[in-house]
Amino acid sequence: xxxxxxxxxxxxxxxxxxxxxxxxxxxxxxxxxxxxxxxxxxxxxxxxxxxxxxxxxxxxxxxxxxxxxxxxxxxxxxxxxxxxxxxxxxxxxxxxxxxxxxxxxxxxxxxxxxxxxxxxxxxxxxxxxxxxxxxxxxxxxxxxxxxxxxxxxxxxxxxxxxxxxxxxxxxxxxxxxxxxxxxxxxxxxxxxxxxxxxxxxxxxxxxxxxxxxxxxxxxxxxxxxxxxxxxxxxxxxxxxxxxxxxxxxxxxxxxxxxxxxxxxxxxxxxxx
Numbered sequence: 001x002x003x004x005x006x007x008x009x010x011x012x013x014x015x016x017x018x019x020x021x022x023x024x025x026x027x028x029x030x031x032x033x034x035x036x037x038x039x040x041x042x043x044x045x046x047x048x049x050x051x052x053x054x055x056x057x058x059x060x061x062x063x064x065x066x067x068x069x070x071x072x073x074x075x076x077x078x079x080x081x082x083x084x085x086x087x088x089x090x091x092x093x094x095x096x097x098x099x100x101x102x103x104x105x106x107x108x109x110x111x112x113x114x115x116x117x118x119x120x121x122x123x124x125x126x127x128x129x130x131x132x133x134x135x136x137x138x139x140x141x142x143x144x145x146x147x148x149x150x151x152x153x154x155x156x157x158x159x160x161x162x163x164x165x166x167x168x169x170x171x172x173x174x175x176x177x178x179x180x181x182x183x184x185x186x187x188x189x190x191x192x193x194x195x196x197x198x199x200x201x202x203x204x205x206x207x208x209x210x211x212x213x214x215x216x217x218x219x220x221x222x223x224x225x226x227x228x229x230x231x232x233x234x235x236x237x238x239x240x241x242x243x244x245x246x247x248x249x250x251x252x253x254x255x256x257x258x259x260x261x262x263x264x265x266x267x268x269x270x271x272x
Contacts, residue, residue, distance in 0.1 A: 004083035006056065006076045008067065013060035014053040014080060021114070022049045022089040023271060026077065026097030028120075029200055030156065030185045030193050032059030035094070038260035039267065046268045051089075053080050055096075057192025059184070068195035070203050074103035081112055090115040090271050094256060095227055096200040098123040098236075103203075105211035115271060117217045119263070120224055120253050124232035124239075125204045134230040141201040145194050152193060156185040163226055165252030172258040181254075209239040216243040217270045219263065221251030244270075 003011040015033060023043055025036040033052030043050045054061040056076055057068060077100050081089060091113055093101040098121020105113070128135030147155040160166075160181045164173045185193075218240075220233030227233075229247070237245035246266055248255060255263050 004053075004080055006079045008064070008072075010056050010062040010064050010067070010076070012053050012056065012062070012076055012080060014051065014084070016049070016051050016084060018044045018047075018049045020047045020049050021271070022051060022084075022086050024051045024053075024077075024080065024086070024089055024091050026091065026093040026100050027052070027055065027058075028095030028097055029196050030058065030188050031181065032184045032187060034059070034184060035181075035256060039092075039256060039264055042260075042264035042268065043271075046272070048271065051080070051084060051086075055192075057196070058188040060187070063189035063192065065191060068192055068199055070099050070103040070199060071107065073100050073199070074107045077101075077104045078108045087112055088114040090117070092117040092119060092267065093121055093123070094119045095253065096122055096196065099200060099203060099205055102205040102208035102211070105213075106208040110211070110213045113214050115215045115217070116212060117219065117267060117270065118233070118236055119219045120221060120227055120233070120255055121218070121236065122200045122203075122227055122232055123205045123208070124235040125206055126200065126227065126231060127202045127204075132231055134228065136201070136228065138202075141197050145197050148190070148194050148197070152190055153182075153186065156182050160185075163252065164254040164258055165223060165225075172252065173254070177257050206235070206239065209236065212240040212243070215270075216240050217266070218243055218245045219248065219255065219266060220245070221248040221253065221255055223250040224253045226253035
């Protein structure tokens, strides 16, 4: 099944591979489900059924003009879970994808979910305000949207370097990974790319944490400059009952490509 129809008729592009216990991988901004290349291979080889899908507005899913908020994203995830008739599914959300998990659980419950994993996730609250002093200043998100409007392509190239922690000395990923990430990013609707900055940057998920009633693993890099660990990973692990936190010392945001073997081992150990 290449596409599943969301409630509003938007087509969601889905890849469903393998047999065994289902694991749904939910991608980050501004990429597609294909960002989980390393994880998909490892999970398939470990005997899991692996489902990835492109968020609306990204990759090969439909590119509507509106609907880029987490209530809609959560309902899209529900459409994928229901459309594939999944039971006992594990949900793994990277970055923006962690927000889908939080909002899905609060809107739809955990009856079809066995475990959840938040990887470098935005779940918590990214925006700095009086209740969230460790958050990111709103001017950062405004600047991102301005740069995307002016030259989305240059923005994506620059953003990828911060995303993976690439500097003058540090080269955690190859030029090929940077080029691949650019290709995935340019597949997105420019409208979705802009609107989702507010969605992941300004949505408060703290009230959603009470809906996490299944075993939960939180993985986050302490060197993450894209999604700082304090208002997100550490806050989530503290607020979710029984959650386990694994901190990757010094690692940047793009853990799935900078330390894929370590991430894969931690995922498989927890999901097994």
